[in-house]
Amino acid sequence: MSDGLNISAPADVLLDVNDLVVHFPAGRRGMFGSPSKVHAVDGVSFRVRRGTTFGIVGESGSGKSTTAQAVMRLIPMTSGQIVFGGENIADFRGEKLRLARSKFQIVFQDPFSALDPRRRAGDLIREPLDLLGIGSPREREVRVKQLLEEVGLPPQAADLFPHQFSGGQRQRLCIARAMAPEPDLIVCDEAVSALDVAIQAQILNLLKKLQRERGLTYIFISHDLGVIQHFCDEIAVMYLGRIVEQAPAQVFFSAPLHPYSWSLISAAAPPGPLRDRLKKDYLVKGDPPSPVDPPPGCRFVQRCPFVVARCRDELPILNIQADEHFVACHRTGEIAPPDFASL
Template sequence: MNDVLLDVTNLTVRFPAGRAGPFGPRRHVHAVDGVSFQVRRASTFGIVGQSGSGKSTVALALMRLVGISGGDVTLDGMPLSALRGDALRRARRDFQMVFQDPYASLDPRRRAGALIREPLDLLEIGSPAEREAEVLRLLSQVGLPAEAGRLFPHQFSGGQRQRLCIARALASRPRLVVCDEPVSALDVAVQAQILNLMRRLQRQLGLTYVFISHDLAVVQHLCDEVAVMYLGQVVEQAPTHRLFAAPRHPYTWSLIAAAASHGAAGQAMRRRHLTPGEPPSPIDPPPGCRFSVQCPHVTARCRTEAPHLRPAAEGHLAACHRMEELGVPDFGLAEVA
């Protein structure tokens, strides 16, 4: 059996942004621009980056909730990016999503049991009696009592609502679960509970996760491999332990420095590696390296020639012209808060 479950090749998503003036050319937001990665079965692949980097758009594109402008998405040999109509609807039982906000992603007018059962009804999975039994099993699986099925979403805490969202995502027994910032709206103590639940479910069910987050501590705890995105492109990708032990792209250094624990060491790290300013517009990205506008190590070549992902070590890719010259920063195994 092929070890790769999800194969993403040159994924591109662009949104129309109007004209530059009444007679100007049509413009587009380059939300995702040529992203490629593979996700192994029963593993967790993390995607990190600041707001506007395109990571959530990647999640929506994988779920076919936004249009794909180019590239291919393949799930265990099934061409997701090419499916339409009934074929796409039937395929949805194999890939589901947990959204960021458990308050907004549940219909407040429906009881919890009906919300969990909805995917089973829409995908016509099992008989009515089997669906009812499955709802009870799913509630137990995510740590909620059977009585919870009779309650409305407003009667649950934030962590309990996210457990409901996870149960609903698992109802069709998918092979891939895309998680878009699933714990960012929760308290820290509740975050730990949900992350532990996700890891337990992964072990029990053999789930594969694509985990979108801006929280490096969460990613470091949960993910097996991480891709770092900046302005619609992947600038670094590596196994999690290697990414935090030996990051090779200046943007990754900045992300780790921004998340460093407080104290003298963290302050020194931020002074050395935290880059000031804002990213350029995704409507008109700069030529060459897109990080060149903020990078303190920029050269003339960086401003004119776009770097490509290339090996920094085994299984470790980075897109930086000066990767060998700059080497590895001195913060080693970074401790992120």
């Protein structure tokens, strides 16, 4: 089922994801039962404008990273469209997909495991250029030095191995490698969550600087609302494989509409009496249900304090409530939202 954002894309849209579905087999229910599926991503649609940062937030298991990896064509998708620069890259295979990868790159969560410990930093940064056949050998060497400078590392860093760098420096290497083929889109999949807070700020500032200078477009995956609020222009909230709310960042943090969003913001509120009250009234408890063959109805129904009968029987779709503000909830407008504007 689509999240309802499939309309003609404006010219400033770089990425248009329409009804993306990623299911994984989960065995059979008993010896003679029918096959089960993990509904990792279940009908997700969104658009990313050129030169902006699109944030995806949610708990572990919500489908954030699976969505990112499917968009990058790193895992197989069950169905849907991924229109990048006007072409449906979901249909790309073989050499066509390999060549297209120069335009979209990814930075992973753990910079150490993302870097081959047996190779020098310069070789790692040059690898995308070698694989894609970009430039002459001399031009590639010059490009590596330029990239090291852009991410704040000295030229001699090219001769060092990953273990000789700090965590923040290793992530700078990963960013340099992602930028090597001059992509239009970079996906940051929890790219700062493994770093100390001070180093997080440095990497975020670096990403912003590169975006201003190069017109980069980002998809930023995180479970940290504080980072999302600081870094993103638009935010989508995922829960159990579906987007439940999507809005510009300022609108989302001042006037969220979905009960799950209320819970996330309440948990991230600054310490004090207001946070205590918000957590008491809106913070949901327990873990999300299993994504294996979810029942009909709202995915949030087992944890939502505002459930009515319709919520158990009918899956809400993502509908527009105001300019660029979408929410998937049957009770939008019936329940008074909390006052987050004062946070």
